[in-house]
Amino acid sequence: MNRYFYYSFLYVLLINIMMFVPNIIIQNRYSGGISSLLLAIPFGTMLALLFSSSISRFPGKAVPEILFDHYPRWLVVPFMWMLAALYFLGSTIVLVAFSVVINRFYNPDTSSNVVLYLLIATCIYCSTRTTLSLVFALEVLIIINAPLVMFVLGKGIFTSDLDWDAMHTVANYFRMPPNLVSFAAATYIFSGYLNMSILNRALPPNFRLKHRWIIPLVGTLAMFTSIFIPIGFHGTEAVDEYLFIWSITADSMKMEYGFIERVLFLYLILYLNLTLLFTTFGWHKAMEFLKSTSKSHKPHLDPEKIPKINWIICGAFGLIAIIYSGVVNEKQNFSIATVWLIIRLFAEILSVIWICWLAYRLKSKSKFKVKGQSESK
Amino acid sequence: MINRILTMFADSKDLITKRMKNDDISIEVAYIDSLCDESKISEAIFVPFSRNFKPFEEIVEFSSEFKPIHEMTEWASSLLRGYVLIYINSKYYSYDASRNIRIENQNTQVESSIQGPQIALTEDLKDGLNLIRNRYPEPNLAVEERTLGVSSKTRIAILFDNRRVNDKVLKNVKKKILEINADMLHSAGEIVRELGGNRKQLFPTTLITERPDRISNSIAQGKVIILIHGSMFGIILPITFYDLMNTMDDQYESFWMSRTLMVMRYISVLMTVTLPAMYISIVSYNPELFRVQLAFSIAGSRSAVPYPSFIEVLVMLFMIEMLVEASVRLPRYIGSTGTTVGGLILGQAAQQAGLVSSIMIIVTSVVAISNFVIPNNSLAFAIRFLKYPLIFLAVFYGITGVCIGMFCYLVYLSSIRSFGVPYFRIHRKPARNAEGDLGQVSSS
Amino acid sequence: MRHLIFTVLFVFIASLVLGGCGFKDIDKRFFVVATGIDHSDNPNKPFRVTLRLAVTSPKIEPGAGKSQLETIDAKTIAEGVRELKAYVDKELDFGHCKIFMIGEKLARKEMDQAINWMTRRRDIQMIANVTIGHPTAEAILKIQPKNERYPGNTLFLSFGKEGTDSSYTVTEYIFGMRKRRTEKGIDPVLPIIMPENETYRISQAGVLNKKKLIIILSPEETQLYNQITNKYLKSSLGGNVEQDPYVLAVGRIQSRFKIKNNAQGKPVVEMRIKIHGLLEEAPKLVFDKDWASIEQELAKQYSKSVVRLLKKFQRQGVDPIGFGLKYRATHYSGGDKSWQEWQGIYPNIEFDVQTRVTIEGTGLIK
Incomplete structure (x- = not known):
């Protein structure tokens, strides 16, 4: 069942492009972006491993259940609200950003809101599904999309248009001290493990994470490709001029012998899927966190009938997203994403430490018990 | 007994009742003529009874073919299934003399296989x-x-x-x-x-x-x-969904061949669902997706068509659906004429008359053919339907709409359960049996 | 119930869209296959925009590619394109425009605006080719080659990798142009298209500094430039050994360079070139001669011509090979310092070019 963990790790990692992570780091390429990247690798890996190993001590329980079991409601409820808001905002940022991208390249003559409404309607429908259904959809989508992502990346790496000198030049700046914004952006690449906070409900009781080396390896690869390939294509200076840096980079690739020549369209279809997946999961998680704060709520992995409350919450999400897109413009969305990334970093650290502490206490308690039993014998 | 049965089946002319007597004993017999095989009855009941080599009581008692009936409620249902009721020595017995009219041809017809067993279930x-x-x-x-x-x-x-x-x-x-x-x-x-x-x-x-x-x-x-x-x-x-996409031949043919065919089948599902919608969205929203040559030749061949692309698509799809429907219901010897008339003449003429473009003819036939590749009939029907909502989305949103529609289909498929079992799950057996499965904790 | 909700939602959204959708059929679009931008000598309307529009036909056969030419003078390029829309009956579509041509006069003056317009427009592909038209872009676009299968295919194929593989043709895409125009340490090179007998000749290249066209390279120089910047290039290498002409068909060419300080402490560009190839033209019975001496002689002549080319670049203060970028990549000294250092070094840097030619065979005869 390890694959389900890695699927959820993978899609968050791939969505970093829509979360403005390359933009932020490229903006800071001469002032600490690269060193933040390097620092983020051990840090992100550590958080991921700590969290996944401690939450597997609570088989079949999601974060809300674990916290409500051990702490009073007044402490946990605000925390749940915060997490829900965070997840919701994160996915909405991506959705709004992507609706602009898709509008620019695919439907240039319509308003981006029109596309956004359809995206929102889709996300409302999809995020109301049961957790288990979403996990199955995730598996299929990752299996379909991952090879295509590999193809686009491979196309990028093995082309003669890539300027290794430019990448080398930027890489030289690893000597600059890291800064918080880039660090927050870079650690985002690893934050897929947080999906465990809800998905743990579905995982089997004897779940143990295997092949842990995948996390740093794939994370590092994704990180470097998503930042250095654009630099290689557009040089050290022009790379900062583009708004949708990866769309432009994909457009700079060419499939001479493909059915379609422009990689851009493949890339957009790919990221359309990933964005929908990300938002669906983001809203679903936010919905589950919100539902857990109600006293009468009983978590259910795969109810036969979709409860009405799902529709109500997700419908509200959709409305807020529409309002958000009306109030916030492209530029503000970018700065909100920057702030979001930083806040997320702290929220992430907080929840990892909290769960770790609980797991540690549980472990020492059970050890104590075992000790006591053996002594009494 | 006979009186009671006669009151039960008052208006049934094909009910036959007999009272018979030989040297030792008298019996009563009742059966429905139309459901039974007369020769079976005479062989098993009338002949031994009248010849009386062996006491008939004994035959009835020891033969497994005669089943004792204890309840009166079973009478009607036994008679209606083609059983003969016998009253002997104040005991009731039934004898199966039913005659089933059925097709004797046991060859598979719907799911034919090339090298697998050719026998099919029968109606019995x-x-x-x-x-x-x-x-x-x-x-x-x-x-x-x-x-x-x-x-x-x-x-x-x-x-x-x-x-x-x-x-x-x-x-x-x-x-x-x-x-x-x-x-x-x-x-x-x-x-x-x-x-x-x-x-x-x-x-x-x-x-x-x-x-x-x-x-x-x-x-x-x-x-x-x-x-x-x-x-x-x-x-x-x-x-699961994958069972429906599987044929028995996949297990009888060699590994690589069957895998390749399987992949081909999934590709054809994708094509039959998305192709018409993709045609609309590329032609009307993003012609830059085609290669230059193709774009120019489509533009050229479409310039005679007065309608927007979706009307063109709908016209052609409607025609092909009619053709498929017609050829399924028609008797076999007219069927081929129907397809020839429809396929060849309509297609060619429609293009020459400037009603549809030549690419559209190709699209339509690819859609129809790849739909026939799906091995299961009910799945093929379901998938035949799937393209219409996508066409609708393509008209309004172009490629974006088609992709979003496909995403919705995937999520919808994964939320289906077949009698509590996930329908769209890519099923692989767990590597080791010790490893649990998803959703174990909540279900136990 | 939930289906009902979904349907209602859907209909609601669909009705929202019905008002303004971007639905436009392919036959209602006019595809621009090439765009030319010239200087018009009119101070009020300095830009002359020329569009070559494809007239599509269902048949694709030699000579069937017809196109229509539209020209306008305008204050800005965007305005020009917008005004041109009034001249045609269908929507202009730049989605298939693969060739952007800048007139030589404009290129010599100032081409910032043109490049900016190309990158900012969303429907123009980043993999379209940027070229210079000599004498004007308009003159080049007016040519309609006789054997074109579809409009524009001669130009598309000349630059694409599927078609001809001429070693005299430099290709530059919009994204590459934009990169070289802003990058510190590498300058743009654009192919120059010239008219010749109702068709095109693309055998020369122009080197630009960050602003305008500086040098026009001769065909031989263009090939040299191509050889030292590409790896697998089918090209040729000629030379005389003992008054006999030799031509080598180059199969593989590999060049790498380093920037070093030599023994005297002066900075040097050290370039090493390896060439493998078959003899295509040689005196009789070359098979029996000593190949090593031929190789050395050819290599020496080749190195000399490369140095000559590099010196030419240096004199004009342009750097199309990317020595500056290499220097920045290998000599990190914090902030922007290495770039400033390089600007001081480049005018006086020395070139040390060494070539190794390997003759792999003499073709089919001795």
Whole structure:
């Protein structure tokens, strides 16, 4: 069942492009972006491993259940609200950003809101599904999309248009001290493990994470490709001029012998899927966190009938997203994403430490018990 | 006895009742003429009774063919199934003399296979059981008989391997069968619809098959089978989407060949669903997606067409759907004429008349052909429908809409459950048995 | 119930869209296959925009590619394109425009605006080719080659990798142009298209500094430039050994360079070139001669011509090979310092070019 963990790790990692992570780091390429990247690798890996190993001590329980079991409601409820808001905002940022991208390249003559409404309607429908259904959809989508992502990346790496000198030049700046914004952006690449906070409900009781080396390896690869390939294509200076840096980079690739020549369209279809997946999961998680704060709520992995409350919450999400897109413009969305990334970093650290502490206490308690039993014998 | 039966079947002219007497004993016999084989009756009852080499009482008592009847309530149903009722020595017996009219041809017709077994289920329940028992000679094979339908009293048999079957599924199925409250049930399709619960279900969640080898394979996989008396098809449940995309030939052919065919089948599903919508969205929203040559030639061939692309698509699709519908229902010898007229003449003429572009003709035929590749009929019907919502989305949103639609289909598919079992899950057996499965904690 | 909600939602959204959708059929679009931008000598309307529009036909055969030419003078390029819309009956579509041509006069003056317009427009592909038209872009676009299968295919194929593989043709895409125009340490090179007998000749290249066209390279120089910047290039290498002409068909050419300080402490560009090839033209019985001496002689002549080319670049203060970028990549000294250092070094840097030619065979005869 390890694959389900890695699927959820993978899609968050791939969505970093829509979360403005390359933009932020490229903006800071001469002032600490690269060193933040390097620092983020051990840090992100550590958080991921700590969290996944401690939450597997609570088989079949999601974060809300674990916290409500051990702490009073007044402490946990605000925390749940915060997490829900965070997840919701994160996915909405991506959705709004992507609706602009898709509008620019695919439907240039319509308003981006029109596309956004359809995206929102889709996300409302999809995020109301049961957790288990979403996990199955995730598996299929990752299996379909991952090879295509590999193809686009491979196309990028093995082309003669890539300027290794430019990448080398930027890489030289690893000597600059890291800064918080880039660090927050870079650690985002690893934050897929947080999906465990809800998905743990579905995982089997004897779940143990295997092949842990995948996390740093794939994370590092994704990180470097998503930042250095654009630099290689557009040089050290022009790379900062583009708004949708990866769309432009994909457009700079060419499939001479493909059915379609422009990689851009493949890339957009790919990221359309990933964005929908990300938002669906983001809203679903936010919905589950919100539902857990109600006293009468009983978590259910795969109810036969979709409860009405799902529709109500997700419908509200959709409305807020529409309002958000009306109030916030492209530029503000970018700065909100920057702030979001930083806040997320702290929220992430907080929840990892909290769960770790609980797991540690549980472990020492059970050890104590075992000790006591053996002594009494 | 005869009086009582006569009052029960007052208006049935084909009910035959006889009182007979030989040297030792007198019996009463009743049966429905139209349901029974007269020669069987005379061989088993009249001849031995009248010759009386052996006391007839003994024959009746010791032969397994004569079954004692204890309740009066069973009389009517036994008679209606083609049994002969015999009253002898104040005891009641039934004798099976039923005559079933059925097709004798046992070759597979719907799911033909190239090198696999060619035999199909028959309309007789007993023969069906025989075929399956022969292919699955295990003592664990459980067979439960039921009757369904208030009036039709269709006999069905539920088969499963009681060691391998998933108890949750079995319970679910039995519950659903009990809930069936229809008057008439004749075909597997009707039973499937009654079992389905959700009437608006788009995808088939059971597999209707005529192949005994497929049924026995499914039993070995722990699935539940329903056989119906009077229908050549059995029902397999629960199933996944991938089962429907599978043919028996995949197991009989070599590994690489069958895998390649499987991949091809999935690609053709993708094509039949998205191609018309993609045509609209590329032609009307993003012509830069084509290569230059193709774009120019499509633009050239479309310039004679006065309608927007979606009208063109809808016209052609409507025509091809009519052709398919017509050729299914027509008698075989007219069928081929129909397809020739439709396919060749209409297609060619429509293009020359400037009603559709030449690329559209290709698109339409690819859509139709790739739909025929789908091995399961009910799935093929479901998938035939899928392209229309996508066309709708393509008209308004272009490629974006098509991709979003496909995403919705995927999520919809993964939220379907077939009798509690995930329908769209990519199923791989866990690497080690010690490893648990998803959703274990909550279900236990 | 939930289906009902979904349907209602859907219909609601669909009705929202019905008002303004971007639905436009392919036959209602006019595809621009090439765009030319010239200087018009009119101070009020300095830009002359020329569009070559494809007239599509269902048949694709030699000579069937017809196109229509539209020209306008305008204050800005965007305005020009917008005004041109009034001249045609269908929507202009730049989605298939693969060739952007800048007139030589404009290129010599100032081409910032043109490049900016190309990158900012969303429907122009980043993999379109940027070229210079000599004498004007308009003159080049007016040529309609006779054997074109579809409009524009001669130009598309000349630059694409599927068609001809001429070693005299430099290709530059919009994204590459934009990169070189802003990058510190590498300058743009654009192919120059010239008219010749109702068709095109693309055998020369122009080197630009960050602003305008500086040098026009001769065909031989263009090939040299191509050889030292590409790896697998089918090209040729000629030379005389003992008054006999030799031509080598180059199969593989590999060049790498380093920037070093030599023994005297002066910075040097060290370039090493390896060439493998078959003899295509040689005196009789070359098979029996000593190949090593031929190789050395050819290599020496080749190195000399490369140095000559590099010196030419240096004199004009342009750097199309990317020495500056290499220097920045290998000599990190914090902030922007290495770039400033390089600007001081480049005018006086020395070139040390060494070539190794390997003759792999003499073709089919001795």
